[in-house]
Amino acid sequence: MSQRPKKSAEIEFLRRSLCPVTNSLEIVGDKWTMVVIRDLFMGKRTYSDFQQSPEGIPTNILADRLKRLQSAGIVEKIPYQEKPTRYEYKLTPKGKALSKVLRALKEWGLNNIPGTSAEFAEKKGDGDS
Amino acid sequence: MSQRPKKSAEIEFLRRSLCPVTNSLEIVGDKWTMVVIRDLFMGKRTYSDFQQSPEGIPTNILADRLKRLQSAGIVEKIPYQEKPTRYEYKLTPKGKALSKVLRALKEWGLNNIPGTSAEFAEKKGDGDS
DNA sequence: TGAATTACTTGCATTTTGAAAGTAACCATG
DNA sequence: CATGGTTACTTTCAAAATGCAAGTAATTCA
Numbered sequence: 001m002s003q004r005p006k007k008s009a010e011i012e013f014l015r016r017s018l019c020p021v022t023n024s025l026e027i028v029g030d031k032w033t034m035v036v037i038r039d040l041f042m043g044k045r046t047y048s049d050f051q052q053s054p055e056g057i058p059t060n061i062l063a064d065r066l067k068r069l070q071s072a073g074i075v076e077k078i079p080y081q082e083k084p085t086r087y088e089y090k091l092t093p094k095g096k097a098l099s100k101v102l103r104a105l106k107e108w109g110l111n112n113i114p115g116t117s118a119e120f121a122e123k124k125g126d127g128d129s
Numbered sequence: 130m131s132q133r134p135k136k137s138a139e140i141e142f143l144r145r146s147l148c149p150v151t152n153s154l155e156i157v158g159d160k161w162t163m164v165v166i167r168d169l170f171m172g173k174r175t176y177s178d179f180q181q182s183p184e185g186i187p188t189n190i191l192a193d194r195l196k197r198l199q200s201a202g203i204v205e206k207i208p209y210q211e212k213p214t215r216y217e218y219k220l221t222p223k224g225k226a227l228s229k230v231l232r233a234l235k236e237w238g239l240n241n242i243p244g245t246s247a248e249f250a251e252k253k254g255d256g257d258s
Numbered sequence: 259t260g261a262a263t264t265a266c267t268t269g270c271a272t273t274t275t276g277a278a279a280g281t282a283a284c285c286a287t288g
Numbered sequence: 289c290a291t292g293g294t295t296a297c298t299t300t301c302a303a304a305a306t307g308c309a310a311g312t313a314a315t316t317c318a
């Protein structure tokens with residue numbers, strides 16, 4: 001056995017590269033994912049919370065991103081009431097570890113994109129402490 | 130004059146929101162842009178340098194991203210020889226300011242995505258000092 | 259019974275991406 | 289001076305992702 005290379009097993013591990021930057025971008029590197037994560041850091045919890053953000057994420061995209069974030073282990077969906085059963089989304093430790101990425105994006109934007117304003121990326125009453 | 134609102138002028142400033150995170154993502158929030166920026170931080174300079182990276186960026190996407198990065202003031206294209214005229218791409222100060230975003234993505238990937246390896250996001254001989 | 263709310267799913271047109279091939283300028287070789 | 293090679297793209301077109309709108313399901317409220 002093992003005469004031929006085990007293609008199918010290898011394919012499961014195929015990535016664009018082994019670079020941590022590239023692999024992170026596979027998960028959070030699109031226009032909407034980090035916006036949802038920003039909302040979670042700001043304390044938003046429900047589907048409609050995310051929908052109400054000023055960026056106006058399309059509802060199908062939001063549903064898709066929440067699913068992907070769950071299967072990536074960044075977000076978990078937890079029931080917080082019954083009848084009707086409602087769920088809240090919250091960051092896992094893996095998700096919370098993205099805070100530095102978020103902060104770096106925020107700082108870069110504030111310093112390099114005129115017209116941006118910190119209050120849109122901070123919890124109300126949070127002095128960035 | 131200025132009886133009617135200056136729609137055309139306003140439209141130039143229309144954005145998804147005023148959030149610095151969202152606005153940063155409009156520029157660097159896709160699967161390829163930060164890969165090119167990573168390469169620039171690693172010392173790559175020419176079009177073919179970027180093409181040779183292990184991720185295998187499609188050439189039309191590369192050309193497009195380099196154009197966008199130039200018009201965003203993140204990268205500049207500078208001739209470094211004549212006959213034939215050849216250009217190198219390099220980061221502007223605004224581009225260099227993205228180092229924290231890059232580092233945060235790298236650290237998150239290293240800590241949270243098994244199989245990633247630091248050497249793919251560092252200059253050879255650079256001890257991260 | 260009917261309207262409202264929350265949390266989605268579905269359908270479909272538009273936009274972006276990606277693979278491959280093509281082009282243009284120049285140099286090097288025979 | 290014709291042929292081939294290199295660099296740096298552009299073009300074409302199919303496939304995938306996005307975005308808008310409408311539809312659905314469960315439940316509560318009037």
